[in-house]
Amino acid sequence: MALTKNDIIEQVYELGFSKKDASELVETLLEIMKKSLENGEDILISGFGKFCLKDKEARRGRNPATGDDLMLRPRKIVTFKCSGKLRDKIN
Numbered sequence: 001m002a003l004t005k006n007d008i009i010e011q012v013y014e015l016g017f018s019k020k021d022a023s024e025l026v027e028t029l030l031e032i033m034k035k036s037l038e039n040g041e042d043i044l045i046s047g048f049g050k051f052c053l054k055d056k057e058a059r060r061g062r063n064p065a066t067g068d069d070l071m072l073r074p075r076k077i078v079t080f081k082c083s084g085k086l087r088d089k090i091n
Contacts, residue, residue, distance in 0.1 A: 005030070037078060049082040 005026060012022035033051070036043050043051040053076050061072040
């Protein structure tokens, strides 16, 4: 089962914050992260990992429903690379 935003808010609430403050804290953190990515900045969180923007080139694709060929437009994607410390904890 995936950890949801609501689960994170609950865990912050259990640290002694009010429910409203916990919700605002998590929402604010996520908004800061979104704005940084929108501005083309990477996000580095020491001991956790790095969220990076990567450019994808235009490429040929196929509609799976119809089988028609189409061109996929160039776009940016977000990738995550975990830190060595997190990798060690996971393994």
